[in-house]
Amino acid sequence: MIAIIIGLSVAQIAVSNKLSTNGAELALLEKDIDGYKKQNMVLNEQVLQQSALTTIDAQARKSGFVEASVPLYLSTPLPLALKQ
Amino acid sequence: MNWRYRFVLIGFGFLFILIVARLFYWQVVRADELSALGQAQYGRAIKLDPTRGQILTSDDFAIAANKLSYLLFANPKEIKDPQTEGVELSPFLGTDSSSISALLSLNGYWVALKSHVDEQTKEKIQNFKLPGVGFEEQTTRFYPEASMAAKLLGFVGKDENGADKGYFGLEGYYDRQLQGKSGYATEIHDALGQPILAKMNDSIGKVDGRDLTLHLDRTIQFMLDRELKDGITEYGASAGAAIVMDPKTGGILAMSAFPSYDPRHYQNYSDEEYKNSIITDVYEPGSTFKPLIMASALDAGLLTPDTKCPICAGPVAIGGYEIHTWNDQYNADETMTEVIQHSDNTGMVYVGKTLGLDRLYSYLKKFGVGDMTGIDLQGEEVPGLRPEDQWYPIDLATATFGQGITLTPIELLTAFSAIANGGERMEPHVVKSIQTPEGQIIDIPPKVLDRPISEKTSKVMTEMMVNAVENGEAKWTKLKGYRIAGKTGTAQIPVAGHYDPHQTVASFIGFGPADDPRFLMLVIIDRPTTSIYGAETAAPIFFRVAKDIMLYYGISPSE
Numbered sequence: 001m002i003a004i005i006i007g008l009s010v011a012q013i014a015v016s017n018k019l020s021t022n023g024a025e026l027a028l029l030e031k032d033i034d035g036y037k038k039q040n041m042v043l044n045e046q047v048l049q050q051s052a053l054t055t056i057d058a059q060a061r062k063s064g065f066v067e068a069s070v071p072l073y074l075s076t077p078l079p080l081a082l083k084q
Numbered sequence: 085m086n087w088r089y090r091f092v093l094i095g096f097g098f099l100f101i102l103i104v105a106r107l108f109y110w111q112v113v114r115a116d117e118l119s120a121l122g123q124a125q126y127g128r129a130i131k132l133d134p135t136r137g138q139i140l141t142s143d144d145f146a147i148a149a150n151k152l153s154y155l156l157f158a159n160p161k162e163i164k165d166p167q168t169e170g171v172e173l174s175p176f177l178g179t180d181s182s183s184i185s186a187l188l189s190l191n192g193y194w195v196a197l198k199s200h201v202d203e204q205t206k207e208k209i210q211n212f213k214l215p216g217v218g219f220e221e222q223t224t225r226f227y228p229e230a231s232m233a234a235k236l237l238g239f240v241g242k243d244e245n246g247a248d249k250g251y252f253g254l255e256g257y258y259d260r261q262l263q264g265k266s267g268y269a270t271e272i273h274d275a276l277g278q279p280i281l282a283k284m285n286d287s288i289g290k291v292d293g294r295d296l297t298l299h300l301d302r303t304i305q306f307m308l309d310r311e312l313k314d315g316i317t318e319y320g321a322s323a324g325a326a327i328v329m330d331p332k333t334g335g336i337l338a339m340s341a342f343p344s345y346d347p348r349h350y351q352n353y354s355d356e357e358y359k360n361s362i363i364t365d366v367y368e369p370g371s372t373f374k375p376l377i378m379a380s381a382l383d384a385g386l387l388t389p390d391t392k393c394p395i396c397a398g399p400v401a402i403g404g405y406e407i408h409t410w411n412d413q414y415n416a417d418e419t420m421t422e423v424i425q426h427s428d429n430t431g432m433v434y435v436g437k438t439l440g441l442d443r444l445y446s447y448l449k450k451f452g453v454g455d456m457t458g459i460d461l462q463g464e465e466v467p468g469l470r471p472e473d474q475w476y477p478i479d480l481a482t483a484t485f486g487q488g489i490t491l492t493p494i495e496l497l498t499a500f501s502a503i504a505n506g507g508e509r510m511e512p513h514v515v516k517s518i519q520t521p522e523g524q525i526i527d528i529p530p531k532v533l534d535r536p537i538s539e540k541t542s543k544v545m546t547e548m549m550v551n552a553v554e555n556g557e558a559k560w561t562k563l564k565g566y567r568i569a570g571k572t573g574t575a576q577i578p579v580a581g582h583y584d585p586h587q588t589v590a591s592f593i594g595f596g597p598a599d600d601p602r603f604l605m606l607v608i609i610d611r612p613t614t615s616i617y618g619a620e621t622a623a624p625i626f627f628r629v630a631k632d633i634m635l636y637y638g639i640s641p642s643e
Contacts, residue, residue: 053302
């Protein structure tokens with residue numbers, strides 16, 4: 001019983017000691033995470049800007065695209081009865 | 085001997101009680117204060133600002149999002165030469181150097197110089213390596229589609245405490261949902277200032293804002309904005325508005341109003357320009373109101389499409405006034421179908437007389453005229469219907485052709501949804517669902533407000549409106565090959581007690597395809613100058629957008 005108590009106390013000291021020095025590592029990881037979150041936000045902004053219809057329309061016009069004048073319908077509904 | 089023993093015992097007992105009481109005082113009574121003192125020594129409280137929720141269109145595109153920005157601040161105690169630094173910072177901040185120098189000369193440790201500084205500007209300032217200047221991360225509201233649907237979105241400004249707050253439109257109506265809640269985090273450090281794992285980020289209370297997903301279709305919105313803006317220019321109008329709704333759900337697919345504003349630079353516009361005329365401004369709808377009256381009479385079983393009008397041979401006299409047709413052409417014995425086709429005011433007066441004031445008033449209430457539609461946008465206003473006992477015979481007559489009665493565009497569109505949707509009037513809604521930060525999706529189901537007319541009446545009225553498009557005044561501009569139900573409107577504008585014959589509100593309302601409507605649309609052109617008529621201004625815009633929508637939905641012509 002005493003041996004268990006002593007053993008657990010030693011284990012606690014060892015774990016606490018390890019944890020207390022992880023602070024520096026943790027700070028670095030947090031800094032990395034913050035960096036990725038920031039990067040993600042900046043990239044998201046760029047994606048939204050580039051995929052906005054107003055941007056695409058302006059780019060299309062600049063590239064010489066024009067609107068289709070007369071649509072061509074490839075399928076039309078069949079009549080109910082055909083005249084023979 | 086005994087008394088000495090008792091004396092010592094009592095003494096120790098007393099000391100024990102004293103110690104317990106003192107411990108109780110420090111550990112219970114003063115516990116919070118000591119805990120805070122301790123935290124102040126080894127911990128740091130950080131305010132956590134929530135991220136504002138995004139607003140997404142039906143294709144999950146964030147039409148209102150957040151982007152990274154910075155608050156530029158300075159520590160005046162570290163600035164040795166405020167004048168020089170003020171001159172260097174002035175071009176980046178858009179403020180004169182003397183104002184900046186004044187801030188940098190203040191007696192304090194922290195002063196804000198400019199908020200919402202973008203990344204590029206931040207890098208340029210950092211390159212100067214100015215002492216005493218730093219940046220704090222912020223988020224700024226960002227609208228990737230610029231001023232598309234600006235009146236529907238609203239904008240994010242500041243409240244009296246300088247915190248972000250939504251105004252008008254969706255940003256205003258759903259501000260509490262979008263805002264989220266601030267929280268606080270306690271960060272525990274060791275002697276070197278490194279965070280300690282065991283007590284890391286004990287954050288309390290922060291809740292990010294909820295995202296809104298709209299019924300809004302970005303493509304239809306884009307097409308509507310373009311055609312309406314072009315149409316206003318083409319017809320020399322002072323303003324215009326248009327709405328597209330899914331009549332089966334009440335979902336708003338697109339909403340456009342000009343003149344508009346840029347929500348990114350809302351400060352540059354006046355309060356009047358923020359208002360969305362579709363939900364705030366009333367107007368006399370003119371002939372676009374006729375189908376509602378006709379549908380009421382059909383539904384009451386008083387008339388059929390083939391009923392002949394006995395008073396349509398010439399102008400009709402009512403209460404000292406004379407009612408004319410819009411073109412002073414008269415068709416004796418014309419049918420109700422032809423009354424709608426010719427947009428005949430005298431025929432509508434006959435319909436009103438047949439209905440009578442009681443029934444007409446009751447149907448108007450069922451169609452929602454005079455009531456808020458309940459659309460989820462901030463700022464809806466409704467004038468209310470004049471009490472029945474204040475109507476004169478001339479009021480009954482003029483109301484049948486949409487004059488002398490006012491409503492907002494959204495009221496008219498919502499009333500019309502009953503004709504397009506088998507008799508059921510749907511509540512208009514912009515938001516389809518709300519997503520919590522935890523990922524839970526809260527759907528907002530379609531809501532039936534009322535059933536003013538039967539399904540049979542809605543079908544009959546639809547056919548009458550299809551005939552109006554095919555054979556009426558707008559037939560030259562109709563969309564070939566498609567069955568679209570619609571009605572033109574040309575309403576004179578009341579000015580100082582009389583109607584100005586040269587200024588009108590021109591409009592067109594309709595839905596298509598008539599047999600299975602995918603969209604219901606209202607186009608309003610305010611004071612067009614090239615022509616005063618709805619058939620020549622609003623109708624062409626309507627059909628251009630309708631053609632775009634049919635192509636977009638892949639609906640082939642049926643004829």
